[in-house]
Amino acid sequence: MTEHSHLQSTVEQIQQIMENAEGQLTESKRNESGNAEEFTNAQMQLEEANMELERMIASATNEQRDQLFRLQQRLQHLQNKMILGI
Structure with missing residues (x-):
């Protein structure tokens, strides 16, 4: 069983990583490169x-x-968007 504090900490870190990736995707679309x-x-x-x-x-x-699982689905959706550049 995963400790609640470790779970929350990891979820927050992953959400920050996702926010950064979304920012990079937006920037990439804006500047094309x-x-x-x-x-x-x-x-x-x-x-x-x-x-x-x-x-x-x-x-x-x-x-x-x-x-x-829900977080993982969001993450994988973002990965797909970055690969496709959409």
Whole structure:
């Protein structure tokens, strides 16, 4: 079982990573090229966050698992948007 404080801390970190990635996606659309290095770093952080979610889901309670699955779906949707550039 994942401790509540660790869960909340990780969820907050992942949400910050997602906000940064959304910012990079918006900037990339605005400037067409954006900052390629920052964009790539944001994508890598999303992938690392996704792997962390997978680890947490494996040891989470049913209630926690539901919250983590929803977050993971949002994260994966953002990853897809970044790949497609939409």
